[in-house]
Amino acid sequence: MVGPSRRSVLAGALAAGAGIRPVQGSPAPIALRRGIALWPWFSLTTEFPPPRTDYAWPPFQADRPVPTRDDLARIAGFDFDFVRLPLDPGPFVAFTGPRRAELLGTLSAAVDAALAAGLRVLVNVQANAATHRYTPDAFYGSDRAPLLAAYRDLVGDLARLCARKGTDRVALEPVNEPPQACGAGAWNRVQDGLLAAARAAAPGLTLVATGSCGSLAAGLTALDPAALARFAPLLYTFHFYEPYLFSHQGATWLTEEPFYRWLTAVPWPGSRGTLRETLAAVQARMDADRAVPRAEKARDRAVIEAKLHEYFEAAPGPAYIADAMAPVSTWADLYGIPRGQVLMGEFGALRTDARFTASRAPDRAAYIRDVRLAAEANGFAWSFWNLFDGLGLMDDAHVADPALIAALGLRTRS
Numbered sequence: 001m002v003g004p005s006r007r008s009v010l011a012g013a014l015a016a017g018a019g020i021r022p023v024q025g026s027p028a029p030i031a032l033r034r035g036i037a038l039w040p041w042f043s044l045t046t047e048f049p050p051p052r053t054d055y056a057w058p059p060f061q062a063d064r065p066v067p068t069r070d071d072l073a074r075i076a077g078f079d080f081d082f083v084r085l086p087l088d089p090g091p092f093v094a095f096t097g098p099r100r101a102e103l104l105g106t107l108s109a110a111v112d113a114a115l116a117a118g119l120r121v122l123v124n125v126q127a128n129a130a131t132h133r134y135t136p137d138a139f140y141g142s143d144r145a146p147l148l149a150a151y152r153d154l155v156g157d158l159a160r161l162c163a164r165k166g167t168d169r170v171a172l173e174p175v176n177e178p179p180q181a182c183g184a185g186a187w188n189r190v191q192d193g194l195l196a197a198a199r200a201a202a203p204g205l206t207l208v209a210t211g212s213c214g215s216l217a218a219g220l221t222a223l224d225p226a227a228l229a230r231f232a233p234l235l236y237t238f239h240f241y242e243p244y245l246f247s248h249q250g251a252t253w254l255t256e257e258p259f260y261r262w263l264t265a266v267p268w269p270g271s272r273g274t275l276r277e278t279l280a281a282v283q284a285r286m287d288a289d290r291a292v293p294r295a296e297k298a299r300d301r302a303v304i305e306a307k308l309h310e311y312f313e314a315a316p317g318p319a320y321i322a323d324a325m326a327p328v329s330t331w332a333d334l335y336g337i338p339r340g341q342v343l344m345g346e347f348g349a350l351r352t353d354a355r356f357t358a359s360r361a362p363d364r365a366a367y368i369r370d371v372r373l374a375a376e377a378n379g380f381a382w383s384f385w386n387l388f389d390g391l392g393l394m395d396d397a398h399v400a401d402p403a404l405i406a407a408l409g410l411r412t413r414s
C-alpha cells in the first residue's frame with residue numbers, strides 16, 4: 001500500500017547512470033502554495049450515447065455545482081492563493097468554429113473571475129474516462145492515440161489563452177492522471193509532445209509535468225526531469241490518496257474494485273478503531289442493501305476482510321503518510337529540483353453525506369490534516385480535491401466545513 005522506499009528510489013536512480021544532472025539555472029515557475037480544485041465547473045458533460053460522438057449544446061450539465069463570485073472571494077479569504085481549474089477536453093475538441101470559440105470564451109471568463117478574486121489559476125486538462133469516445137486512452141493513451149493530434153492542438157490553444165492572462169498568474173497542466181504504467185516510455189513521448197506544443201504557443205508560461213500511472217508518487221519518481229528541462233519554467237505534480245482504503249471508502253464509481261462501495265467506518269488513524277468494529281459497520285451496510293445479490297456481497301466481504309487485516313496491521317497514521325511521501329522528496333533532491341516546485345496536486349477523502357456512506361467526519365478531518373502537514377513538512381505546494389461533491393470543502397448550499405478549514409490550516413474568517 002506504500003510506495004517504494006526512500007532507499008530503493010535513491011539506489012535505483014543512482015544505478016541508472018553516474019551522470020545524473022540536476023536541473024539548475026532554469027527560469028523560475030510561478031509560486032503556488034495552497035490551492036483547491038474547482039471541479040466540475042468545466043466537467044460533467046452531456047455527451048450523446050453511441051453511435052453518436054457529439055455533445056448537446058451547451059455541453060456541460062446545467063445543474064452541476066459552479067462556484068459563484070462570492071465563493072471565489074471566500075476561497076481567497078480562507079487564504080488559498082490559487083485554484084486548480086479542471087477542464088474536460090471532449091467538448092473543446094468535438095466543437096469547432098463559433099461554438100469552440102464560445103467555449104474558450106467561457107473558460108476565459110472563468111479564469112478572469114478567479115484572478116479578480118486575487119487567486120492564481122492552474123488550468124488542468126482532465127479527460128473523462130466515463131465517456132465512450134473522448135476518453136484518456138483516446139486522447140493520450142499512447143503516441144498513436146486517435147485523438148492525440150486534436151488534443152495537442154487544444155493544449156496549444158489553452159497555453160495561448162493562459163499566457164494572455166499573465167504568465168505570473170496562470171499556469172497550465174496539460175494532462176491529469178495519465179493511464180500508462182509507471183515509468184512507461186509511451187507516456188514520456190506523449191508528455192514531451194504536449195509540453196512542446198504548449199511551450200511553442202506560450203514561451204514564458206509555467207507548465208506542469210507529471211509521471212504516469214495516474215500521477216501517483218511512484219509515477220513521478222520514475223520520471224527523468226532532466227529530459228524535460230528544455231520546457232522550463234516547470235512545476236512537477238503528483239497525487240496522494242494513500243491509503244486508498246481510507247480515502248476512497250464508500251466510493252461507488254470504482255466499478256473495477258466494487259468492494260469500495262461497502263467500506264465505511266475505516267478509522268484514521270488506524271489506532272482510533274478496530275477491525276471488529278469496522279467489519280461490523282461494513283456488514284450493516286451490506287445488510288441494508290437489498291438490491292445486490294448475496295453471492296456478490298460474499299465475494300466483496302472476503303476481499304474487504306483481507307484488505308482490512310492489512311490496513312490495521314500497517315497501523316496507518318502520520319508516520320505512514322510520511323513514509324509514503326518520502327520518495328518524492330528524495331527524487332526532487334536527487335535531481336536538484338526545489339521542493340517548492342513540486343505540487344501535491346490532489347488529496348482528500350470521501351465524506352458521509354446524503355449520497356455516500358464513507359468516512360466519519362472526525363477521521364476525515366484528521367486524515368486531511370495529516371496529509372497536508374506532511375506535504376508542508378516536505379516543502380511541497382498542495383491543492384485540495386475538491387470544492388464540491390462528496391470530497392468537497394463546501395456542501396450543496398456552498399457552506400464550507402469548519403473542520404476541514406481547520407484541517408487545511410486555513411483562516412476561519414471568510
